[in-house]
Amino acid sequence: MKGIRLNLGCGNDILKGYINCDKSRLDNQVEEIIIYHTLEHITNFIPLMHELHRICKPGAIIKIKTPFYSAWGQFNDPTHVRFFTPYTFEYFKAGNYSHEVNCNKSMFVIKSKLVFGIGSSAKLNFLFNPLLNLSHKIYCRFFAWIFP
Numbered sequence: 001m002k003g004i005r006l007n008l009g010c011g012n013d014i015l016k017g018y019i020n021c022d023k024s025r026l027d028n029q030v031e032e033i034i035i036y037h038t039l040e041h042i043t044n045f046i047p048l049m050h051e052l053h054r055i056c057k058p059g060a061i062i063k064i065k066t067p068f069y070s071a072w073g074q075f076n077d078p079t080h081v082r083f084f085t086p087y088t089f090e091y092f093k094a095g096n097y098s099h100e101v102n103c104n105k106s107m108f109v110i111k112s113k114l115v116f117g118i119g120s121s122a123k124l125n126f127l128f129n130p131l132l133n134l135s136h137k138i139y140c141r142f143f144a145w146i147f148p
Contacts, residue, residue: 028057036065040080049092053107068114070148086112086136112136116147 007018014020033052042048052062067074069083090096092107114136116128128147132139 027054030056031060033060033062035062037067039064040066040074040077040082040084043081045082046091049107053092062108068144068148070144072148085140086114087140114139 005015005018007013007015007020008022010018010020010022033056039045039048056062066084067080069085074080074083089108089110089112093110094106114129114132115122116125116132117123132147
């Protein structure tokens with residue numbers, strides 16, 4: 001099996017067979033980004049979100065999966081530097097805390113869905129997922145620590 005080859009800081013020197021990565025001055029180019037179980041490890045989260053907003057085309061899709069803030073594994077991993085709720089990304093909506101992140105309009109349209117379990121506990125998703133997603137406010141306020 002061939003190993004992964006990275007071309008970091010490549011600029012316009014795109015090499016076939018490599019993952020080519022560079023900071024680009026190009027804006028509005030990306031149509032879709034997938035970030036699964038990564039953001040909980042990022043220290044400079046707000047600048048990262050601004051960079052994602054900058055590089056995305058209008059209407060781009062960013063799919064994010066993170067551990068829920070009350071999940072038992074969330075606190076067991078010493079590499080986790082932040083916790084997420086269905087409201088974390090509301091920070092980037094105008095009129096909320098946007099004065100702190102330097103945006104005068106909402107950066108993202110947010111749709112969130114809670115998933116009860118992964119692995120063997122996913123067998124209960126058919127029962128718990130609809131209940132968790134009836135009202136994120138009620139679940140987070142009253143039940144998140146009882147049924148994490």
